[in-house]
Amino acid sequence: MTDPAYDCVSCGACCFSRHPRYLALLPYDASRSLPADSLFAEGGQTYVKFDCGHCVHLQLGDGKAVCGVYEDRPEACRAFRAGSFECGKARRANGILGANVRTPEGEAA
Ligand code: SF4
Ligand code: SF4
Structure with missing residues (x-):
């Protein structure tokens, strides 16, 4: 069972990144329905937009x-496990609700 301390809806840390190519689609994602304007292609790979410092689909x-x-979230998001090493890393780096990477106005820096 997942530790209740790792409640994703109260966290969202792993949905933040300043890296524009943080979230790449995988072959499994071909059957998923993601809005075309939330994606971009580069070098033969498709990515979800992170222009604002977090995923364009993250609602804060x-x-x-x-x-x-959520129902159509990419494979990489499905594979990311709450409580995992990577989860802890994202929480330390970005903070809960992106606290470490957001401006005082609330926008991602
Ligand atoms: S960093 Fe961990 S707890 Fe936070 S949203 Fe991602 S998987 Fe969930
Ligand atoms: S698609 Fe959903 S789970 Fe994946 S990074 Fe964006 S907001 Fe987070």
């Missing part, structure tokens, strides 16, 4: 971080 508000495409 009321102390929650919600994936706006």
Whole structure:
């Protein structure tokens, strides 16, 4: 069972990145429905846009971080496990709700 301390809706840390090519689609994602304007292609690879410092599909508000495409989220997001080493790394780097990478106005830096 997942530790309740790792409640993804209260966290969202792994959905933040300043790297524009943080989230690449994989072959499994071909059957998933993601809005075309949320994606971009480069070097033969398709990525989800992270222009604003976090995934374009991340909805922030009321102390929650919600994936706006949860049912169709990419394979890489499905494989990312709450409580894993990578999860802890993302939480330390980005902070809960992206606290370490957001400006005082609330936008991602
Ligand atoms: S960093 Fe971990 S707890 Fe936070 S949203 Fe990602 S998987 Fe969930
Ligand atoms: S698609 Fe959803 S789970 Fe994946 S990075 Fe974006 S907001 Fe997070």
